[in-house]
Amino acid sequence: MSKSIFYHAGCPVCISAEHDIVNLIGAEQVEIVHLGEDRERIAEAEKAGVNSVPALVTPNGNTLHLNFGASIADVKA
Amino acid sequence: MSKSIFYHAGCPVCISAEHDIVNLIGAEQVEIVHLGEDRERIAEAEKAGVNSVPALVTPNGNTLHLNFGASIADVKA
Numbered sequence: 001m002s003k004s005i006f007y008h009a010g011c012p013v014c015i016s017a018e019h020d021i022v023n024l025i026g027a028e029q030v031e032i033v034h035l036g037e038d039r040e041r042i043a044e045a046e047k048a049g050v051n052s053v054p055a056l057v058t059p060n061g062n063t064l065h066l067n068f069g070a071s072i073a074d075v076k077a
Numbered sequence: 078m079s080k081s082i083f084y085h086a087g088c089p090v091c092i093s094a095e096h097d098i099v100n101l102i103g104a105e106q107v108e109i110v111h112l113g114e115d116r117e118r119i120a121e122a123e124k125a126g127v128n129s130v131p132a133l134v135t136p137n138g139n140t141l142h143l144n145f146g147a148s149i150a151d152v153k154a
């Protein structure tokens with residue numbers, strides 16, 4: 001099974017949710033992507049249905065938006 | 078370690094998120110609470126910081142709001 005992907009942008013809400021997700025599903029089960037640093041992956045996140053960060057894209061392609069840190073529009077700005 | 082608690086209200090967004098969470102962290106790691114049926118647990122959910130469903134309260138007490146199905150106010154109405 002492929003990993004989940006956790007997209008974030010370094011905001012406090014993102015970091016808090018990242019810790020929770022890593023604790024819940026295990027660091028080896030999730031790839032962490034910082035869209036503020038890996039800007040070339042913003043398009044990939046949008047394609048997966050990510051409208052805001054933090055968000056978790058599951059191995060079967062569903063997107064879970066976790067709380068609300070920032071919109072993708074703000075991350076792109 | 079205690080379980081996470083997943084609060085929902087039977088809405089389609091809730092059911093979809095429930096499947097994702099159970100797949101990610103395992104059915105034995107999460108208690109599922111349907112606030113529409115277990116109405117006496119609404120106060121407990123509010124105390125844990127749940128403002129909308131679906132939401133996951135982690136073993137260390139953090140609340141993750143997952144996507145958005147319904148506000149707690151709507152669940153109580």
